[in-house]
Amino acid sequence: MSSRRPALIALAVVLVAACGGARGGDTAGTGTATGSSLQGELLVSAAASLADVFAELGSEFEMAHPGVEVQLNLGSSASLRQQVLEGAPVDVFASADTANMARLVDAGEAAGEPVTFARNRMEIAVPAGNPAGITGLVDFADPGLLVGLCAEQVPCGTYAREVLSNAGVTPSVDSNEPDARALLTKVEAGELDAGITYLTDVLSTGGGVEGIAIPEEVNVLADYPIATLAGAPNPEIAARFVDYVLSGEGQAILDGYGFSSP
Amino acid sequence: MTHNSPERRRRGARPPLVLVILGCLGLALFIIPLAGLLARTPWSELPRLLGGDLVTDALRLSLATSLLATLIAAVIGVPLAWLMARVEFPGRSLIRAVVTLPLVLPPVVGGAALLFALGRRGLIGEPLADLTGLVLPFSTSGVVLANTFVAMPFLVITVEAALRNLDHRYEAAAATLGAGRWTVLRRVTLPMIGPSLVAGLTLTWARALGEFGATITFAGNLQGRTQTLPLAVFVAVESDRDTAVALSLVMVAVSLGVLVLLRERWWKAL
Numbered sequence: 001m002s003s004r005r006p007a008l009i010a011l012a013v014v015l016v017a018a019c020g021g022a023r024g025g026d027t028a029g030t031g032t033a034t035g036s037s038l039q040g041e042l043l044v045s046a047a048a049s050l051a052d053v054f055a056e057l058g059s060e061f062e063m064a065h066p067g068v069e070v071q072l073n074l075g076s077s078a079s080l081r082q083q084v085l086e087g088a089p090v091d092v093f094a095s096a097d098t099a100n101m102a103r104l105v106d107a108g109e110a111a112g113e114p115v116t117f118a119r120n121r122m123e124i125a126v127p128a129g130n131p132a133g134i135t136g137l138v139d140f141a142d143p144g145l146l147v148g149l150c151a152e153q154v155p156c157g158t159y160a161r162e163v164l165s166n167a168g169v170t171p172s173v174d175s176n177e178p179d180a181r182a183l184l185t186k187v188e189a190g191e192l193d194a195g196i197t198y199l200t201d202v203l204s205t206g207g208g209v210e211g212i213a214i215p216e217e218v219n220v221l222a223d224y225p226i227a228t229l230a231g232a233p234n235p236e237i238a239a240r241f242v243d244y245v246l247s248g249e250g251q252a253i254l255d256g257y258g259f260s261s262p
Numbered sequence: 263m264t265h266n267s268p269e270r271r272r273r274g275a276r277p278p279l280v281l282v283i284l285g286c287l288g289l290a291l292f293i294i295p296l297a298g299l300l301a302r303t304p305w306s307e308l309p310r311l312l313g314g315d316l317v318t319d320a321l322r323l324s325l326a327t328s329l330l331a332t333l334i335a336a337v338i339g340v341p342l343a344w345l346m347a348r349v350e351f352p353g354r355s356l357i358r359a360v361v362t363l364p365l366v367l368p369p370v371v372g373g374a375a376l377l378f379a380l381g382r383r384g385l386i387g388e389p390l391a392d393l394t395g396l397v398l399p400f401s402t403s404g405v406v407l408a409n410t411f412v413a414m415p416f417l418v419i420t421v422e423a424a425l426r427n428l429d430h431r432y433e434a435a436a437a438t439l440g441a442g443r444w445t446v447l448r449r450v451t452l453p454m455i456g457p458s459l460v461a462g463l464t465l466t467w468a469r470a471l472g473e474f475g476a477t478i479t480f481a482g483n484l485q486g487r488t489q490t491l492p493l494a495v496f497v498a499v500e501s502d503r504d505t506a507v508a509l510s511l512v513m514v515a516v517s518l519g520v521l522v523l524l525r526e527r528w529w530k531a532l
Contacts, residue, residue, distance in 0.1 A: 018502070096398040101507075146400055148482065151497050174400045175482025176489075178496065191399050 023233065040236045041088065045080040046072060047224070049120070051202060052255040060253065061244050067153035068237055077101075081149040084109055084145045086228060091238035094226045094245075095121075097155065101225040109200060114227035117245050118259035121219050123162050123199040124212040125187045132193035139194060140164060140171040148183050148192045151176040156183070160196035166218035168247040184209060186238075198222070223262070229250065302513055319486045320494040327402065327490060328470035331409035332417075335466050337450055339417040340459070346418070347425035358422075365415045372412055373479025380407070380480075404464035404481035405488050409470035416469055421461030422453040432511045443529065464524050468517055 008086040042061075046054045051074050058070035073080065073090065074257050084090050084104055094117070094147065095101040101114045110116075126134045132145055140147050149171065150157030164171050177183035180201055186192045188208045190202065190241040228238040228243060244250050304311070311317065344398050345351075348357060364372055380387040380398050398404040428451070436450045439445075452459070474492040481488040483497065491513050498506035 012386065147399070153497055153502075173484065174485055174487075176497070177483065178478065180480075189381065191376060191377060191381045 014089075032108055034211060037067070038237050038240065041069045041071055041232050042091050042234055042241055042242045043071045043073060044092045044094065044241065045083065045088075045090045046074055046081070046094040047077045048074050048224050049096050049198065050074075050094055050224070052204065053200075053254055053259065056257075057245060057250060058089045060249070061241055064244075065237075065240070067178045070241070078146075084231075087231075089231060089233050091227055091232040091234050092228055092241055094224060094228065096222065096224055098225055100221050101227065104227070104229075106148045107228050108238055110227040111230045111232065111238075112227065114225040114262040115242070115246060116223045117226045117242075117250075118224040118254045120222040120224065120259055121199050122159050122196055122214055123202050124214060125184060125195045125197050125202050125209045126193065126212060127187055127190040128208060128210055130210055130212075131190065134194045136212065137164060137167045137214060137218070140173075140196075141169050143172040146174045146191070147171065148175040148177050148186060149173055150180055150183055150197070151178055153220075156197055157178040159222065163189055163196060163214055163218055167215075203258040221260075224259070266298065268271060268396055299507060299510055299514070302507050303501070307504055308508055309506055312512065314505070316485060316494055316498075316505065317509055317512065320489055320491045320509065321406070321516075323402070323489065324471055324491040324513075325488065325516075327409055328413075328467055328473075329403045330406045331413055331470040332411050332463055332467040334406070335417045337464060337468075339414045340421055343366075343418045343421035344425060347422045360413055361418050363415075364412050367472065369412055369475030369477075369478050373476035373481075376408060376411060376476065376480040392427075400482040400484065400488060402487055405477055405490060408476040408480045409473050411467045412473050412476050413469035416465035417462040418456050420465065421455060424452070424458030428454055460524065464521065468521065471513070471517060501508040 013242050015190070025195060044058065051072075054072055055073075058072060062070055065233065066250055073083075073088075075083075077095040078096055080090075080093060081100040081104055084093060092105060093101070095114075100118075101110070105114060119233075124134065124137070126132070132139075134145075140143060149160045152161055154178070174232060175186070177195075180197050183192075183195045184195055184201055184205065187195045188205060196214075197210065202209050208233065226242055228235060228242055232238045245254075255261065291446070309344050342361070346354060346361070365374075372468070377384060377399060379385050380390070382388065382391050382397055382399065388396065398407060432454065433446050433450050436446045441449065472492055473497065477488070477490060478493055483493050485494075489497075491509055495506050495509045495513070498509060
């Protein structure tokens with residue numbers, strides 16, 4: 001179980017496809033209903049922001065089911081969706097937004113209704129020690145401070161503007177960064193006094209960036225849906241894995257990475 | 263009038279077919295993407311797209327910052343080229359390599375390096391901000407600096423090569439006729455390397471106009487302040503392809519116009 005470099009993802013997908021028939025046979029052969037008897041590989045396509053938490057969910061699931069190996073295929077939700085539409089033999093899809101999941105459902109690729117398994121929210125990110133003394137969203141209107149957002153063309157920029165508009169703040173933005181990672185890097189380097197990004201991204205820096213909570217009533221929630229796929233080579237293991245993610249244990253792990261339960 | 267010299271006959275002969283085929287492949291590599299851009303251009307929408315604030319702001323900023331960067335490169339880059347060409351000093355080949363570095367480095371790395379050095383928490387940037395209150399990142403000055411950093415090597419390298427290839431006897435002759443060093447530089451050296459100087463300045467300006475990676479890394483992206491044409495194209499490409507294509511077309515038109523205007527000088531130098 002490991003996260004793979006993009007160049008290897010295609011190879012992994014092909015290899016799993018090649019083994020698909022044999023794996024299906026294994027599962028059918030053992031065929032009993034007890035968890036420990038599950039055999040085979042599970043290919044999970046998960047949004048990049050889920051990398052750390054799904055790595056832990058995967059290894060916990062493997063420990064509970066020694067015959068199962070979980071393979072993670074990480075990428076943007078849009079590219080993962082496209083892979084499935086092009087026939088990649090994926091068992092489970094976990095998306096960072098509802099739009100990409102909806103397109104798979106419309107194409108008849110999901111087995112059953114997707115379930116929202118986690119929520120992410122936005123947070124104010126400031127450099128360690130908060131040198132500019134940022135206290136809240138209202139500081140984003142201060143032209144004397146250097147503040148950044150994601151560009152409005154990317155989801156974290158759309159969410160951030162929604163949050164500011166909910167709070168009635170007209171921001172005095174100094175930079176519209178191309179993605180969440182670029183924004184976080186400039187905040188972490190102390191070049192920006194503050195930015196607005198995903199709570200889980202702030203936590204992922206391990207203290208390089210400090211978070212300031214955004215009041216519940218103006219914050220935006222990003223829904224993460226999960227579904228087993230119609231073309232899953234191992235539908236039985238896939239269903240178990242989804243159950244595990246939705247279970248109390250799975251939700252506790254997600255909670256540890258800053259995601260909240262739906 | 264008929265000079266049937268061997269050279270004349272050689273020039274008139276048909277060029278080798280292999281060279282023609284390979285050369286046309288080379289040309290196709292330049293022309294095909296351009297054709298793709300033109301094919302995607304929403305011609306009827308163009309006036310509306312080009313009239314928008316986004317485009318005019320980016321065009322104005324791009325022209326101002328790239329020209330300023332070229333001017334700065336001329337003021338500090340030409341003396342650097344002269345020193346490298348004319349003064350023997352230890353570590354000169356190392357200096358030459360350092361000057362070439364921005365050509366090789368990914369511009370994003372250049373932008374990050376500028377941030378480490380001249381950012382608010384940077385090696386020089388922090389004392390600079392403390393003493394003068396001057397903060398370069400996220401400012402138009404930051405764009406000019408990033409442009410100069412990435413583009414100046416073109417000028418230094420071109421002018422240094424020209425100075426090294428210059429026949430010293432002309433300068434020596436002028437000096438024996440009583441011209442001072444400054445007069446020699448102004449009246450003999452600079453005019454003789456003129457075509458190379460123009461070529462170097464043109465390349466520098468063109469590179470500065472197209473600069474993206476160092477700019478977005480060091481200066482950020484804000485319409486009217488740091489959002490140059492390439493940055494505007496990058497952001498628009500994800501959401502509004504028509505505007506992205508229109509912006510690209512402006513860049514192609516401006517660059518092509520200047521390069522064609524300077525063609526005469528260009529050929530002489532290269």
